Amino acid sequence: MCKAHRFAAVLLMQLLLVEKFIFVQKSKMTALSIYTKLEMLSPALKQEAMRFIESLVDKTSGKNSEEAIKTKPVFGSLKGKIKLSEDFDAPLDDFREYMR
Secondary structure (H helix, E strand, O other): OHHHHHHHEEEEEEEHHHHHEEEEOOOOOHHHHHHHHHHHOOHHHHHHHHHHHHHHHHHHOOOOOHHOOOOOOOOOOOOOOEEEOOOOOOOHHHHHHOOO
16 A cells, blocks of 8 residues: 555544534535545645644544653653752741740
8 A cells, every 4th residue: 555545544534533523514524525625635735634633533532642642750850950958957937936
Protein backbone atom coordinates (compact mmCIF):
# COMPACT_ATOMS: atom_id res chain seq x y z
CA MET A 1 0.00 0.00 0.00
CA CYS A 2 1.50 3.34 -1.00
CA LYS A 3 1.87 6.24 1.42
CA ALA A 4 -1.04 8.22 -0.07
CA HIS A 5 -3.44 5.28 0.21
CA ARG A 6 -2.30 4.54 3.76
CA PHE A 7 -2.87 8.21 4.65
CA ALA A 8 -6.34 8.11 3.09
CA ALA A 9 -7.19 4.88 4.93
CA VAL A 10 -6.11 6.31 8.31
CA LEU A 11 -8.00 9.51 7.62
CA LEU A 12 -11.10 7.58 6.63
CA MET A 13 -10.95 5.50 9.82
CA GLN A 14 -10.68 8.65 11.92
CA LEU A 15 -13.55 10.20 10.02
CA LEU A 16 -15.65 7.15 10.77
CA LEU A 17 -14.95 7.67 14.47
CA VAL A 18 -16.22 11.26 14.43
CA GLU A 19 -18.91 10.79 11.78
CA LYS A 20 -21.67 10.34 14.35
CA PHE A 21 -20.77 13.72 15.91
CA ILE A 22 -20.82 15.74 12.70
CA PHE A 23 -24.12 16.99 11.31
CA VAL A 24 -24.78 19.26 8.36
CA GLN A 25 -28.10 21.14 8.57
CA LYS A 26 -30.67 18.44 7.72
CA SER A 27 -28.59 15.47 6.61
CA LYS A 28 -25.78 13.60 8.25
CA MET A 29 -22.45 13.60 6.43
CA THR A 30 -21.25 10.19 5.39
CA ALA A 31 -17.66 8.98 5.43
CA LEU A 32 -17.83 8.58 1.66
CA SER A 33 -18.89 12.20 1.08
CA ILE A 34 -16.12 13.42 3.39
CA TYR A 35 -13.57 11.18 1.70
CA THR A 36 -14.65 12.46 -1.72
CA LYS A 37 -14.13 16.05 -0.62
CA LEU A 38 -10.78 15.21 0.96
CA GLU A 39 -9.53 13.71 -2.28
CA MET A 40 -10.00 17.09 -3.97
CA LEU A 41 -7.64 18.83 -1.51
CA SER A 42 -3.96 19.49 -1.99
CA PRO A 43 -1.51 17.47 0.14
CA ALA A 44 -0.92 20.45 2.43
CA LEU A 45 -4.65 20.88 3.04
CA LYS A 46 -5.01 17.13 3.61
CA GLN A 47 -2.39 17.40 6.37
CA GLU A 48 -4.29 20.31 7.91
CA ALA A 49 -7.54 18.33 7.73
CA MET A 50 -5.79 15.38 9.39
CA ARG A 51 -4.64 17.55 12.31
CA PHE A 52 -8.14 18.99 12.69
CA ILE A 53 -9.75 15.54 12.68
CA GLU A 54 -7.24 14.29 15.25
CA SER A 55 -8.17 17.21 17.52
CA LEU A 56 -11.85 16.31 17.13
CA VAL A 57 -11.13 12.70 18.03
CA ASP A 58 -9.22 13.87 21.12
CA LYS A 59 -12.14 16.10 22.14
CA THR A 60 -14.74 13.37 21.75
CA SER A 61 -12.68 10.80 23.63
CA GLY A 62 -12.33 13.17 26.59
CA LYS A 63 -8.54 13.24 26.47
CA ASN A 64 -6.20 16.08 25.80
CA SER A 65 -3.27 15.34 23.61
CA GLU A 66 -1.13 16.71 26.45
CA GLU A 67 -2.59 14.13 28.85
CA ALA A 68 -1.80 11.34 26.42
CA ILE A 69 1.84 12.43 26.23
CA LYS A 70 2.33 12.76 30.03
CA THR A 71 5.38 10.97 31.35
CA LYS A 72 6.40 10.08 34.88
CA PRO A 73 8.92 12.42 36.47
CA VAL A 74 12.45 11.08 36.83
CA PHE A 75 13.76 10.85 40.40
CA GLY A 76 16.31 13.58 41.01
CA SER A 77 15.46 15.61 37.91
CA LEU A 78 15.05 18.82 39.99
CA LYS A 79 18.30 18.37 41.92
CA GLY A 80 20.02 21.72 42.36
CA LYS A 81 17.01 23.73 41.17
CA ILE A 82 15.41 24.26 44.59
CA LYS A 83 17.32 26.15 47.30
CA LEU A 84 16.36 26.39 50.99
CA SER A 85 17.68 29.16 53.20
CA GLU A 86 20.13 28.28 55.99
CA ASP A 87 17.62 29.29 58.69
CA PHE A 88 14.75 27.25 57.19
CA ASP A 89 14.19 25.28 60.43
CA ALA A 90 14.65 28.29 62.74
CA PRO A 91 11.60 29.38 64.78
CA LEU A 92 9.51 32.14 63.19
CA ASP A 93 9.12 35.47 64.99
CA ASP A 94 5.39 35.45 64.21
CA PHE A 95 4.85 32.34 66.38
CA ARG A 96 7.11 33.40 69.28
CA GLU A 97 4.20 34.06 71.70
CA TYR A 98 2.66 30.62 70.97
CA MET A 99 5.94 28.81 71.68
CA ARG A 100 6.26 30.11 75.29
